[in-house]
Amino acid sequence: MGVLAAIAKRLDAIVGPGVMLLYPLYASIRAIESPSVVDDQQWLTYWIIYSFITLFELSFWRILAWVPLWAYMKLLLCMWLVLPIFNGAAYVYENYIRKYIKLGGFGGSNYTDDQKKILQMISLDARKYVAEYIDKHGWPSFERIINAAEKEAKKH
Numbered sequence: 212m213g214v215l216a217a218i219a220k221r222l223d224a225i226v227g228p229g230v231m232l233l234y235p236l237y238a239s240i241r242a243i244e245s246p247s248v249v250d251d252q253q254w255l256t257y258w259i260i261y262s263f264i265t266l267f268e269l270s271f272w273r274i275l276a277w278v279p280l281w282a283y284m285k286l287l288l289c290m291w292l293v294l295p296i297f298n299g300a301a302y303v304y305e306n307y308i309r310k311y312i313k314l315g316g317f318g319g320s321n322y323t324d325d326q327k328k329i330l331q332m333i334s335l336d337a338r339k340y341v342a343e344y345i346d347k348h349g350w351p352s353f354e355r356i357i358n359a360a361e362k363e364a365k366k367h
Contacts, residue, residue: 227282231261231289238293246346249339256308257292257300264288 235257242250264285268275275281291299345353 224282227286227289230286230293235261235293247339247342249342252304253298253301256304259308260292260300260303261289 235254238250239254239258242254245251268285278284288299291297292303293300341353
Protein backbone atom coordinates (compact mmCIF):
# COMPACT_ATOMS: atom_id res chain seq x y z
CA MET A 212 0.00 0.00 0.00
CA GLY A 213 2.92 2.34 0.63
CA VAL A 214 4.10 2.15 -2.99
CA LEU A 215 0.63 2.98 -4.34
CA ALA A 216 0.32 5.89 -1.93
CA ALA A 217 3.70 7.24 -3.00
CA ILE A 218 2.77 6.93 -6.67
CA ALA A 219 -0.59 8.65 -6.10
CA LYS A 220 1.10 11.42 -4.13
CA ARG A 221 3.61 12.13 -6.92
CA LEU A 222 1.42 11.29 -9.93
CA ASP A 223 2.02 14.75 -11.38
CA ALA A 224 5.80 14.23 -11.30
CA ILE A 225 5.51 10.77 -12.87
CA VAL A 226 2.92 11.47 -15.59
CA GLY A 227 3.45 15.21 -16.05
CA PRO A 228 6.63 15.24 -18.16
CA GLY A 229 5.20 12.69 -20.57
CA VAL A 230 1.89 14.53 -20.96
CA MET A 231 3.24 18.08 -20.91
CA LEU A 232 6.52 17.65 -22.79
CA LEU A 233 7.26 14.27 -24.42
CA TYR A 234 3.97 13.66 -26.23
CA PRO A 235 3.64 17.31 -27.41
CA LEU A 236 7.24 17.19 -28.62
CA TYR A 237 6.56 14.02 -30.61
CA ALA A 238 3.27 15.37 -31.99
CA SER A 239 4.91 18.69 -32.91
CA ILE A 240 7.60 16.91 -34.92
CA ARG A 241 4.92 14.89 -36.72
CA ALA A 242 2.97 18.09 -37.40
CA ILE A 243 6.02 19.76 -38.93
CA GLU A 244 6.46 16.79 -41.25
CA SER A 245 2.80 16.63 -42.30
CA PRO A 246 1.47 18.71 -45.21
CA SER A 247 -1.57 19.95 -43.24
CA VAL A 248 -1.47 23.25 -41.34
CA VAL A 249 -4.28 22.20 -38.99
CA ASP A 250 -2.04 20.11 -36.73
CA ASP A 251 0.60 22.85 -36.82
CA GLN A 252 -1.98 25.22 -35.38
CA GLN A 253 -2.88 22.75 -32.59
CA TRP A 254 0.71 22.30 -31.48
CA LEU A 255 1.86 25.90 -31.89
CA THR A 256 -1.13 26.94 -29.80
CA TYR A 257 -0.27 24.31 -27.20
CA TRP A 258 3.30 25.57 -26.86
CA ILE A 259 2.12 29.18 -26.54
CA ILE A 260 -0.38 28.26 -23.80
CA TYR A 261 2.17 26.03 -22.06
CA SER A 262 4.65 28.92 -22.13
CA PHE A 263 2.09 31.20 -20.49
CA ILE A 264 1.38 28.57 -17.84
CA THR A 265 5.11 28.22 -17.16
CA LEU A 266 5.59 32.02 -16.94
CA PHE A 267 2.62 32.22 -14.57
CA GLU A 268 4.08 29.43 -12.48
CA LEU A 269 7.53 31.05 -12.34
CA SER A 270 6.06 34.44 -11.46
CA PHE A 271 3.75 33.23 -8.71
CA TRP A 272 5.67 30.23 -7.37
CA ARG A 273 5.54 31.52 -3.77
CA ILE A 274 1.76 31.69 -3.87
CA LEU A 275 1.35 28.45 -5.81
CA ALA A 276 3.47 26.62 -3.23
CA TRP A 277 0.55 27.16 -0.84
CA VAL A 278 -2.04 25.77 -3.26
CA PRO A 279 -2.03 22.05 -2.49
CA LEU A 280 -3.62 20.87 -5.74
CA TRP A 281 -1.81 23.20 -8.15
CA ALA A 282 0.35 20.46 -9.68
CA TYR A 283 -2.72 18.29 -10.33
CA MET A 284 -4.72 21.21 -11.73
CA LYS A 285 -1.85 21.98 -14.11
CA LEU A 286 -1.62 18.32 -15.12
CA LEU A 287 -5.35 18.16 -15.85
CA LEU A 288 -5.26 21.42 -17.82
CA CYS A 289 -2.30 20.21 -19.89
CA MET A 290 -4.00 16.85 -20.49
CA TRP A 291 -7.06 18.72 -21.78
CA LEU A 292 -4.85 20.85 -24.03
CA VAL A 293 -2.84 17.90 -25.37
CA LEU A 294 -5.00 14.81 -25.69
CA PRO A 295 -6.47 14.37 -29.19
CA ILE A 296 -9.86 13.40 -27.78
CA PHE A 297 -10.22 16.93 -26.37
CA ASN A 298 -7.98 19.09 -28.64
CA GLY A 299 -8.09 21.76 -25.97
CA ALA A 300 -5.35 23.90 -27.48
CA ALA A 301 -7.26 24.09 -30.78
CA TYR A 302 -10.44 24.93 -28.83
CA VAL A 303 -8.69 27.76 -27.00
CA TYR A 304 -7.32 29.07 -30.29
CA GLU A 305 -10.67 28.91 -32.10
CA ASN A 306 -12.74 30.42 -29.29
CA TYR A 307 -10.40 32.94 -27.66
CA ILE A 308 -7.12 33.69 -29.43
CA ARG A 309 -8.39 33.81 -33.01
CA LYS A 310 -11.02 36.44 -32.14
CA TYR A 311 -8.41 38.90 -30.99
CA ILE A 312 -5.39 38.18 -33.13
CA LYS A 313 -5.56 38.36 -36.90
CA LEU A 314 -2.02 37.72 -38.05
CA GLY A 315 -1.13 36.39 -41.47
CA GLY A 316 -3.67 34.06 -42.93
CA PHE A 317 -4.50 30.49 -43.63
CA GLY A 318 -1.84 28.18 -44.90
CA GLY A 319 0.51 30.56 -46.62
CA SER A 320 0.71 32.72 -49.69
CA ASN A 321 -0.67 30.21 -52.20
CA TYR A 322 -4.28 31.20 -51.33
CA THR A 323 -5.97 34.45 -52.38
CA ASP A 324 -7.51 36.72 -49.75
CA ASP A 325 -11.02 35.51 -50.66
CA GLN A 326 -9.91 31.89 -50.36
CA LYS A 327 -8.33 32.60 -46.96
CA LYS A 328 -11.59 34.19 -45.75
CA ILE A 329 -13.56 31.12 -46.81
CA LEU A 330 -11.12 28.77 -45.06
CA GLN A 331 -11.19 30.88 -41.87
CA MET A 332 -15.00 30.58 -41.71
CA ILE A 333 -14.76 26.80 -41.55
CA SER A 334 -14.42 25.17 -38.14
CA LEU A 335 -11.04 23.74 -37.18
CA ASP A 336 -12.27 20.15 -37.39
CA ALA A 337 -13.73 20.60 -40.87
CA ARG A 338 -10.74 22.63 -42.07
CA LYS A 339 -8.49 19.57 -41.96
CA TYR A 340 -10.74 17.64 -44.32
CA VAL A 341 -11.27 20.64 -46.58
CA ALA A 342 -7.51 21.18 -46.86
CA GLU A 343 -7.04 17.50 -47.77
CA TYR A 344 -9.83 17.73 -50.36
CA ILE A 345 -8.33 20.87 -51.92
CA ASP A 346 -4.88 19.26 -52.04
CA LYS A 347 -6.33 16.21 -53.76
CA HIS A 348 -8.89 17.79 -56.13
CA GLY A 349 -7.85 21.44 -56.42
CA TRP A 350 -9.48 24.72 -55.47
CA PRO A 351 -11.88 24.89 -58.47
CA SER A 352 -13.51 21.63 -57.40
CA PHE A 353 -14.04 23.01 -53.90
CA GLU A 354 -15.51 26.23 -55.33
CA ARG A 355 -18.03 24.16 -57.29
CA ILE A 356 -19.13 22.54 -54.03
CA ILE A 357 -19.52 25.96 -52.38
CA ASN A 358 -21.54 27.29 -55.33
CA ALA A 359 -23.81 24.23 -55.28
CA ALA A 360 -24.37 24.65 -51.53
CA GLU A 361 -25.20 28.35 -52.01
CA LYS A 362 -27.73 27.52 -54.73
CA GLU A 363 -29.29 24.86 -52.52
CA ALA A 364 -29.48 27.28 -49.58
CA LYS A 365 -31.24 29.91 -51.74
CA LYS A 366 -33.91 27.36 -52.71
CA HIS A 367 -34.90 26.89 -49.07
